[in-house]
Amino acid sequence: MQKDRNLISAMVDLEEEKTFTMVKDRVGTGVPVKNILSDLQAGLIEIGNRFEKAEYFVPELIYASEIMKRNLELLKPHLQRESVEKKHKVIMGTVYGDVHDIGKDIVVALLDGTGFEVIDLGVNVEPDAFVKAIKETGSKLLGMSVLLTMSFEALSNTIKAVNKAGYRKEVSIMIGGAPITEFVRERIGADFYGKDAFESVKIAQRIYGQE
Numbered sequence: 001m002q003k004d005r006n007l008i009s010a011m012v013d014l015e016e017e018k019t020f021t022m023v024k025d026r027v028g029t030g031v032p033v034k035n036i037l038s039d040l041q042a043g044l045i046e047i048g049n050r051f052e053k054a055e056y057f058v059p060e061l062i063y064a065s066e067i068m069k070r071n072l073e074l075l076k077p078h079l080q081r082e083s084v085e086k087k088h089k090v091i092m093g094t095v096y097g098d099v100h101d102i103g104k105d106i107v108v109a110l111l112d113g114t115g116f117e118v119i120d121l122g123v124n125v126e127p128d129a130f131v132k133a134i135k136e137t138g139s140k141l142l143g144m145s146v147l148l149t150m151s152f153e154a155l156s157n158t159i160k161a162v163n164k165a166g167y168r169k170e171v172s173i174m175i176g177g178a179p180i181t182e183f184v185r186e187r188i189g190a191d192f193y194g195k196d197a198f199e200s201v202k203i204a205q206r207i208y209g210q211e
Helices: 005-012 016-028 033-052 058-079 102-113 127-137 149-164 182-188 197-207
Strands: 089-094 117-120 141-145 172-176
Touching: 005 016, 005 033, 016 033, 016 058, 033 058, 033 102, 033 197, 058 102, 089 102, 089 127, 102 117, 102 141, 102 197, 127 141, 127 149, 141 149, 141 197, 149 172, 149 182, 172 182, 172 197
Parallel strands: 089 117, 089 141, 141 172
Antiparallel strands: none
16 A cells, blocks of 8 residues: 555655645545555654654644544544444543543544444543443443553553453453563553554454454
8 A cells, every 4th residue: 555655744744734635635536545645644653753752842742633533533434334333342541641542543433434333432531431331332442542552551540451351361451552562561461553544443343353
């Protein structure tokens, strides 16, 4: 899959109107939405890298989130599969102490577009709220997103809360975000590491036997 460097650069440079126009044009010319999202995500990864290097700061991250949300609204209808009945539920949320929602929103959009019913708990989600969602929905997959390394404790506490509530054997736990690695997944005690939005969808499909 060939990358669109112009679109990636527009996203990285936070050129909102240029990014939106380019996305709209690509949709109109039949470029697969998956390719467009991949380019936008590549831009977000570079934005995250610049944040880590103190070249970008929280205002830039917030603005990037708004740009991404606007483009997701444009792309979402094109992800829909009208013939797919949403039967399988996936819980998603950004953990307590973290208000990052860019990556989470991409995963939510892709899951929704591929036929899953997504229970999006938002950001800054307490462990008990995740547990409550498992109890109320019967979901077999809980996805947690983080941006900050200091949020690792919240990940751990949420998994402990799921264990304490007796749901650990019934639900698989997937974690993702800029600081997450396979090593972190293992240390935290999660089942899956969603290295990007597309891998997260594949994990959901695997859990529900759709692969």
